[in-house]
Amino acid sequence: MKKKKDIKSATSELTYKNYTPKAGDFDFLKNNETEVDKNYSSQNYWKDTLTRFFKNKMAVIALVVILIIVLLAIFGPMMNSYAYDEVNSSEANFAPRIPGLEWLPMFDGSEDVFGNKYELTGKLDVYYWFGSDHLGRDIWTRTWQGTRISLIISLFAVAIDMVIGMSYGLISGFFGGKVDSIMSRFEEIINSIPTLVIVTLLMMVLKPGLGTIIVALMITGWIGMSRISRAQMFKLKEQEFVLVSRTLGAGNMRLIFKDILPNIIGQLITNTMFSIPNAIFTEAFLSFVGLGIPAPEASLGSLISDAYSKSFLTHPYQILPPLIVLGLLMLSFNILADGLRDALDPRLKQV
Amino acid sequence: MLKNETAPLLEVQNLKEFFKINHNDKVKAVHGVSFKIYPGETYGLVGESGSGKSTIGRSIIRLYDITSGNVYFDGIRISAGTRWNEKEIKFTKIRTNKKVKELTSEMNKEIKEVKTEHANDKELSNKYIEEIKAKYKPQIEEAKKYCKEVVDREKGNIRSAKYDNKHFEEAYTKKLVTEIDEKYKPIFAEAKTEAKQKKAKEAYSKEVEKAKKTKLMPQMQMIFQDPMASLNPRKKVEDIVAEGLDIHHMYSSLTERRDIVLKWLKKVGLSVEQANRYPHQFSGGQRQRVGITRALVMNPKLIIADECISALDVSIQAQVVNLMKDIQEETGVAYLFIAHDLSMVKYISDRIGVLHLGYLVETGTTEEIFNNPIHPYTKSLLSAIPTPNPEVEKTKVPLFYDYATSNIDYRKGSEHLISGTHYVLGTDEEIKKWQKK
Amino acid sequence: MEKDKVLSIKNLSITFTTNSGDVNAIRGVDFDLYRGETLAIVGESGSGKSVTTKAAIGILASNGRINSGEVIYSFKNADGTERPINLLNFSKREMRKTINGKRIAMIFQDPMTSLDPTMKIGTQIMESMLCYPNKLKARYNDLITSENVDYKFAKKQNKQDYESKKDLIKESYKKDISEAKKKNQGVSDIKNDYKNKLKEIKTAFDNQNKNLDMNFKKSKSSIKEDCEKYRLSLLKKRDDKIAKATDEMKDNNDEEFIAQKNKEIESAKRDYISQTKVTKEYAKSRALELLKLVGITDAEKRINNYPHQLSGGMRQRVVIAIALACSPDILICDEPTTALDVTIQAKILDLIKKLQKKLGISIIFITHNLGVVAKVADYVCVMYAGKIIEKGLIDEIFYEPAHPYTWGLLSSMPDLNTNDKRLYTIPGSAPNLLHKPQGDPFTPRNKYALKIDTVVEAPMFKISETHYASTWLLDPRAPKVEMPKELKDRIEKMKGDFKNAKK
Amino acid sequence: MTKYILKRIGMAILTLIVILFLLFILLKLMPGSPFNDEKLSVDARAALYAKYGLDQPIYVQFFKYLINVIQGDFGVSYNISKNTAITVLIGNRLWTSIRIGFQAVTFGAIVGFLLGTVAAIKHNTIWDSLCTLISVIGVSIPSYVFAMFLIYYVAFKGGVFPLSYSESDPFGSSILPTLSLSMFTIASIARFTRSEMLEILDSDYMLLAESKGMYGAKLIFRHAIRNTLIPVITVLAPLIVGLMTGSLVVEKLFSIPGIGSLLVTAIQSNDYNVVIALSFIYSLMYIVIMLVVDILYGVIDPRIRVAKEA
Numbered sequence A: 001m002k003k004k005k006d007i008k009s010a011t012s013e014l015t016y017k018n019y020t021p022k023a024g025d026f027d028f029l030k031n032n033e034t035e036v037d038k039n040y041s042s043q044n045y046w047k048d049t050l051t052r053f054f055k056n057k058m059a060v061i062a063l064v065v066i067l068i069i070v071l072l073a074i075f076g077p078m079m080n081s082y083a084y085d086e087v088n089s090s091e092a093n094f095a096p097r098i099p100g101l102e103w104l105p106m107f108d109g110s111e112d113v114f115g116n117k118y119e120l121t122g123k124l125d126v127y128y129w130f131g132s133d134h135l136g137r138d139i140w141t142r143t144w145q146g147t148r149i150s151l152i153i154s155l156f157a158v159a160i161d162m163v164i165g166m167s168y169g170l171i172s173g174f175f176g177g178k179v180d181s182i183m184s185r186f187e188e189i190i191n192s193i194p195t196l197v198i199v200t201l202l203m204m205v206l207k208p209g210l211g212t213i214i215v216a217l218m219i220t221g222w223i224g225m226s227r228i229s230r231a232q233m234f235k236l237k238e239q240e241f242v243l244v245s246r247t248l249g250a251g252n253m254r255l256i257f258k259d260i261l262p263n264i265i266g267q268l269i270t271n272t273m274f275s276i277p278n279a280i281f282t283e284a285f286l287s288f289v290g291l292g293i294p295a296p297e298a299s300l301g302s303l304i305s306d307a308y309s310k311s312f313l314t315h316p317y318q319i320l321p322p323l324i325v326l327g328l329l330m331l332s333f334n335i336l337a338d339g340l341r342d343a344l345d346p347r348l349k350q351v
Numbered sequence B: 001m002l003k004n005e006t007a008p009l010l011e012v013q014n015l016k017e018f019f020k021i022n023h024n025d026k027v028k029a030v031h032g033v034s035f036k037i038y039p040g041e042t043y044g045l046v047g048e049s050g051s052g053k054s055t056i057g058r059s060i061i062r063l064y065d066i067t068s069g070n071v072y073f074d075g076i077r078i079s080a081g082t083r084w085n086e087k088e089i090k091f092t093k094i095r096t097n098k099k100v101k102e103l104t105s106e107m108n109k110e111i112k113e114v115k116t117e118h119a120n121d122k123e124l125s126n127k128y129i130e131e132i133k134a135k136y137k138p139q140i141e142e143a144k145k146y147c148k149e150v151v152d153r154e155k156g157n158i159r160s161a162k163y164d165n166k167h168f169e170e171a172y173t174k175k176l177v178t179e180i181d182e183k184y185k186p187i188f189a190e191a192k193t194e195a196k197q198k199k200a201k202e203a204y205s206k207e208v209e210k211a212k213k214t215k216l217m218p219q220m221q222m223i224f225q226d227p228m229a230s231l232n233p234r235k236k237v238e239d240i241v242a243e244g245l246d247i248h249h250m251y252s253s254l255t256e257r258r259d260i261v262l263k264w265l266k267k268v269g270l271s272v273e274q275a276n277r278y279p280h281q282f283s284g285g286q287r288q289r290v291g292i293t294r295a296l297v298m299n300p301k302l303i304i305a306d307e308c309i310s311a312l313d314v315s316i317q318a319q320v321v322n323l324m325k326d327i328q329e330e331t332g333v334a335y336l337f338i339a340h341d342l343s344m345v346k347y348i349s350d351r352i353g354v355l356h357l358g359y360l361v362e363t364g365t366t367e368e369i370f371n372n373p374i375h376p377y378t379k380s381l382l383s384a385i386p387t388p389n390p391e392v393e394k395t396k397v398p399l400f401y402d403y404a405t406s407n408i409d410y411r412k413g414s415e416h417l418i419s420g421t422h423y424v425l426g427t428d429e430e431i432k433k434w435q436k437k
Numbered sequence C: 001m002e003k004d005k006v007l008s009i010k011n012l013s014i015t016f017t018t019n020s021g022d023v024n025a026i027r028g029v030d031f032d033l034y035r036g037e038t039l040a041i042v043g044e045s046g047s048g049k050s051v052t053t054k055a056a057i058g059i060l061a062s063n064g065r066i067n068s069g070e071v072i073y074s075f076k077n078a079d080g081t082e083r084p085i086n087l088l089n090f091s092k093r094e095m096r097k098t099i100n101g102k103r104i105a106m107i108f109q110d111p112m113t114s115l116d117p118t119m120k121i122g123t124q125i126m127e128s129m130l131c132y133p134n135k136l137k138a139r140y141n142d143l144i145t146s147e148n149v150d151y152k153f154a155k156k157q158n159k160q161d162y163e164s165k166k167d168l169i170k171e172s173y174k175k176d177i178s179e180a181k182k183k184n185q186g187v188s189d190i191k192n193d194y195k196n197k198l199k200e201i202k203t204a205f206d207n208q209n210k211n212l213d214m215n216f217k218k219s220k221s222s223i224k225e226d227c228e229k230y231r232l233s234l235l236k237k238r239d240d241k242i243a244k245a246t247d248e249m250k251d252n253n254d255e256e257f258i259a260q261k262n263k264e265i266e267s268a269k270r271d272y273i274s275q276t277k278v279t280k281e282y283a284k285s286r287a288l289e290l291l292k293l294v295g296i297t298d299a300e301k302r303i304n305n306y307p308h309q310l311s312g313g314m315r316q317r318v319v320i321a322i323a324l325a326c327s328p329d330i331l332i333c334d335e336p337t338t339a340l341d342v343t344i345q346a347k348i349l350d351l352i353k354k355l356q357k358k359l360g361i362s363i364i365f366i367t368h369n370l371g372v373v374a375k376v377a378d379y380v381c382v383m384y385a386g387k388i389i390e391k392g393l394i395d396e397i398f399y400e401p402a403h404p405y406t407w408g409l410l411s412s413m414p415d416l417n418t419n420d421k422r423l424y425t426i427p428g429s430a431p432n433l434l435h436k437p438q439g440d441p442f443t444p445r446n447k448y449a450l451k452i453d454t455v456v457e458a459p460m461f462k463i464s465e466t467h468y469a470s471t472w473l474l475d476p477r478a479p480k481v482e483m484p485k486e487l488k489d490r491i492e493k494m495k496g497d498f499k500n501a502k503k
Numbered sequence D: 001m002t003k004y005i006l007k008r009i010g011m012a013i014l015t016l017i018v019i020l021f022l023l024f025i026l027l028k029l030m031p032g033s034p035f036n037d038e039k040l041s042v043d044a045r046a047a048l049y050a051k052y053g054l055d056q057p058i059y060v061q062f063f064k065y066l067i068n069v070i071q072g073d074f075g076v077s078y079n080i081s082k083n084t085a086i087t088v089l090i091g092n093r094l095w096t097s098i099r100i101g102f103q104a105v106t107f108g109a110i111v112g113f114l115l116g117t118v119a120a121i122k123h124n125t126i127w128d129s130l131c132t133l134i135s136v137i138g139v140s141i142p143s144y145v146f147a148m149f150l151i152y153y154v155a156f157k158g159g160v161f162p163l164s165y166s167e168s169d170p171f172g173s174s175i176l177p178t179l180s181l182s183m184f185t186i187a188s189i190a191r192f193t194r195s196e197m198l199e200i201l202d203s204d205y206m207l208l209a210e211s212k213g214m215y216g217a218k219l220i221f222r223h224a225i226r227n228t229l230i231p232v233i234t235v236l237a238p239l240i241v242g243l244m245t246g247s248l249v250v251e252k253l254f255s256i257p258g259i260g261s262l263l264v265t266a267i268q269s270n271d272y273n274v275v276i277a278l279s280f281i282y283s284l285m286y287i288v289i290m291l292v293v294d295i296l297y298g299v300i301d302p303r304i305r306v307a308k309e310a
Helices: A002-010 A045-055 A057-078 A117-121 A139-175 A179-193 A195-205 A211-221 A222-237 A240-247 A252-289 A299-309 A319-346 B055-059 B084-118 B124-192 B196-212 B238-245 B255-265 B273-278 B286-296 B314-331 B344-349 B365-373 B374-386 B390-395 B428-436 C049-056 C092-100 C121-130 C134-184 C188-252 C255-276 C280-295 C313-324 C344-361 C370-376 C393-400 C404-412 C485-502 D003-028 D042-051 D058-070 D087-122 D126-142 D144-159 D170-201 D204-211 D215-251 D257-268 D272-300
Strands: B010-020 B026-039 B041-046 B068-073 B076-082 B221-223 B302-306 B332-340 B352-355 B359-365 B414-419 B422-426 C005-018 C022-035 C038-042 C065-076 C082-086 C104-107 C330-334 C362-367 C379-386 C387-393
Touching: A002 B196, A045 A057, A045 A319, A045 B365, A057 A319, A117 B238, A117 B352, A139 A179, A139 A211, A139 A222, A139 A252, A139 A299, A139 C121, A179 A211, A179 A222, A179 B076, A179 D003, A195 A211, A195 A252, A195 B041, A195 D215, A195 D257, A211 A222, A211 A252, A222 A252, A240 A252, A240 B068, A240 B221, A240 B238, A240 C092, A252 A299, A252 A319, A252 D215, A299 A319, A319 D126, B010 B055, B010 B084, B026 B068, B026 B352, B026 B359, B041 B055, B041 B124, B041 B344, B055 B068, B055 B302, B055 B365, B068 B286, B076 B084, B076 B124, B084 B124, B084 C387, B084 C485, B124 B196, B124 C065, B196 B422, B238 B273, B238 B286, B255 B273, B255 B286, B255 C387, B286 C022, B286 C038, B314 B332, B314 B344, B314 C404, B332 B344, B352 B374, B359 B365, B359 B374, B365 B414, B374 C344, B390 C082, B390 C370, B390 C393, B390 C485, B414 B428, B414 C082, B422 B428, C005 C049, C005 C362, C022 C038, C022 C065, C022 C379, C022 C387, C038 C370, C049 C330, C049 C362, C082 C134, C092 D170, C104 C313, C104 D204, C121 C280, C121 C313, C134 C188, C134 C255, C188 C255, C280 C313, C313 C344, C313 D087, C330 C344, C344 C370, C362 C370, C370 C393, C379 C393, C387 C393, C387 C404, C404 C485, D003 D272, D087 D170, D087 D257, D087 D272, D126 D170, D144 D170, D144 D215, D170 D215, D204 D215, D215 D257, D215 D272
Parallel strands: B041 B332, B041 B352, B221 B302, B302 B332, C038 C362, C038 C379, C104 C330, C330 C362
Antiparallel strands: B010 B026, B010 B068, B068 B076, B352 B359, B359 B422, B414 B422, C005 C022, C005 C065, C065 C082, C379 C387
């Protein structure tokens, strides 16, 4: 109700009813007294996009979460004295215990079935913030160590998307015709082998490890991106402003990089954001199947797999940290990508 | 408006443009269209959707490779299609092969006859066979020779067409240099003293240098239909306008670049501060002005305006048309004005060509087309345009024309001169019939 | 002869909420549409011409908000009674059930996108007929709708009355209390008094509401009764006919006679069905009829086509057939020929005119092309920046325009019969309504702008019974201004053309 | 249309042969030979090589392999259960996997489509936000995390459904795996449906339908749903593939005797022959699904099915 009143008061302006013309009001205006074609300033595209992005609270939160996880992945393992591969069998399967937070039932070091091992073993000055695993390794350190691997993989995913996927799609789309049909055929064949199969086979041929996972991603990870950039290229290269540049005599490189790319880079970045969770998931999946990073190295996938097979039903706390970090990471990247997409293409969100 | 004495700026000869959709289907967009545009004039190309008018514009500016025909710009052949030459080669070969086969089979038949007739006398039969062979050989040779001649000729044409398609800029430079040579011959001859000679030489080499830098294609520019789609949304107006300058390195410093841009922006009625804005901050009419400026900074001799006003509001259309006229008066640029709206075309064009289904059905000066339309399609087009005169409009009965049921076959027609420069496509009987009406 | 008003829009004002702020797209639009006439709304893009009509038939985009105004439609009931009713009081559901398609139909600009690509065109035409197949129910809906709208409106009014009365009492109470406190008098009396007053109006309000409810219930049941009666009468007619035929059959053994009577029985049954139900067969035959009406040859074949199999002109014909399916009173044509070629445009305009003559419908024709207006319209409204700036009979607008904007529009339209070398134009471009203009939004582009234009917008000055224009130039205090000479000459010449044409 | 289908089938067969060749090459590249049992004498090994044709040139081997595969013979398992024909090993497992996969796809597609439709119709309301939230979570969280969650809370703590798959109750015990598998499908379909539907709700023909008096469910069913379904079908194929990946882990978690868990076992016990055979089966299923979806698309969309008339 109030709002409507506001509007009404705002619109109660001068009309012919409440205005009495003064002398001279009926003189002609001189030419310079009005401005024909007023231009109203508005922000440029990127600033606009940023403003829209920061209006989206979820996306901003996701960005913050990602930043925190990145920081923890860098500094987390240094924050206590345990090393990620430090085995201490006398302190196996200790529940989480954090100094100062012991009043919280989650972090007091006790478990339903086994009681408080810290008290039982008399190691009252020992603290495993996230608990320890079946070999007595510190889960806090291992979790952040594993997160590092996931983040490194996501970096590579971005690089693969940008370098291989984008250029493949752009070239295929720009030149069209025979070049395109050959390149698309090749892509189709690669794409019709399930990623799962490719990755699995590769892992069997090569030695399991980070390098192999990256190679596997390289073979299949670029396809989605190349499809999108190809489609975008097809759409844009017939646009009139590109034709204009062509008639002005612009070369292919100029057309691709100066005319077309700035117009699609937003969508491509968004898509890259979507491919990060995919890459992280692939790693986690491979580790879970037993093809991932070999022990004692840790990755989120191998931590989850370990915790699941060794102690899921008995010590469920062991699986939680990597699981939560993985979930948060995936969720945040997805929300971030969504937010970016909406900011870049406001049509989807509607006015 | 007859400018027959001067050389045409643009000459389109028998332009054909077919597009492949897939292996079986071809869309024939343009069927042998020819016209000329003289310096400083406006040629209006009118037609409805699907008439191929935009295809013609884009083919001329080399956005598409043409299927057949020639396009000359400033006397230089800038594109040439080779499909007809290829066809000629293919069919000549087929014809020759057929003929050779016939001849050989005839010869063999005769030889066989001789062989059976003179089976006993081998010597005699051999002699006859030799004779027969001698009789047929020259014929076969001749047919083959003819075929080779045709193939060689056509191959030569194809080669030269392909060469021209790639090297027209060189040809243009050559042309400019010869012109300068011609110009300086008398000067050199007159310059008696050494100092004068030297001076002339300096001037000469300067001009040659400049000519070598001058390119042909930038002198043909295009304005597109959609004022929003034809401006890169991520670029500032200044950079959009200067794109051509950037590509051809037509300035020595950034201030010069800016000066050129601002000079032209002012000329089309945009302010200096607007140069730093992005396209989406402009209204439709202003955007089209930016599009025009972009073409103008290249100092073109010909601007192809492809439906450049049809996306604009009525009052803005008139603004843009007036602006284009002013610019023509000032710079002497020629326009190829492509539109579907005959009424606007009338205002701006000196001559008009009416396109229908890829055929140029009628062409002539604006007066000729409007005062004496001959072709039924032109007539229907003219009668369909609504005018802002209610009393007339309400009683007017538009003439309808349907190609499918009209019994007219454009393929059979040929160009007929009606008067002056007024040509109509049709057969003799058709033209007579139409003129009677 | 008094003309019959079908639709009249009064002081309509609409705001759109967008990312970059509120846009006052329509700022007080008035016009009347008379039966059997064509009203043209002319304006450039963004002038709000199609928003007005979309709001009138309840298909405004979701971010649009109607601030004020009325859309009075003369609602013809199934029983033949007719009464004016404000369409803005209808709910979306009521609009769709009783107005859209059945009384007011619309044709859109782009025939390429306005047909469902996955549905046969025949189905699309039949859809609106088969959407409410029960004619008796539809009849009831019709009759109840206007009652319902009135009832709801009265209730709303009642509530508003009550609220405003309450506010008044509250205010006076506050005043009294504060005064009493100043004077250190007891406040309990005032409080009691206040409570009583409130109770009083509350009971009045409740009573009124009860009354309304009762009345509505009454009229509802009476309508129900009416409908039932109507049904029974139809049923009786059928049964009578059947009984009569069977009666006659009894005494006669003539085979031919019996066959004839059987036929009569059949036809009586069929009549009843067709009076109570829209059958598929009927819908199909009607669709065929419509396709023929809009000039589509071999309709039997075309009815099974998908939209992509037809050309643009054909598709627009199909859209017209869809609009006509339920025989509406009003047809709104929103730039129906803008996306088409000129020769096809001429054919479609011809068709619309013929249909109007044949069916006697009223048409609102929205366009930016003055030539099209000249061809189809009886009455013209010229819109600029969300307001009608000049309206009048077609001849008045074209031969005696009064507003500088109309002058500009007319003279920037190229004319085939004159040989001007330059076109007169309006400088600049239409204002962005996101930024509220001060005074008359046309001022910056107006060659004849007065100082007062920068301060306030002009009212509608009456030029003749039918001709109005909103420009200060018509104020008696303003300097006398004639239209530009080029335009005047042109109009003179046009009049001459007309006379020549007549001869 | 027929020509188009034939062309697609041809392409699919060609792709399959290429894949098989790649797989075969990989098989050859695998470290060690299948018979690296140290107890085997050189002669015995040679005899085995000869028996399996491993001593012939590689293209001959491939050709033989190809013929065998066409006849449904993938050779024998070397490690999991020695000398059992892979066909036998796979046997019933294939149908179990396909059944659970089918359940998950059907359930996911229907629920996802409903969610997306609701979100689009109730655009910019709490329903919309809820659907968006569900779909973001569904896309982000791997299916095995859901599986664990379900195992721990529903089966272990809640005791509602069995912890693992059992042959005696093939449907009841497959509910949890189906649920965890279908999460991703639900989320993706809901997402895609929402954006497609929004576009369609905004289209001109919806406006025309409204202006001719259609409203409510009739309007949505007759115009919006039909037009949304067409593009949604195209995304089904990649989703089914995602499902395969998920099924690997989920089958393992619920100990379902399907080909997914077999593949995991084969990977973990280095039984290359089985891995290759299963990879081929996965590729085959994938290609067949893509083919079917492609053809289905053509059949459903009249713009493709009914040619334009001249």
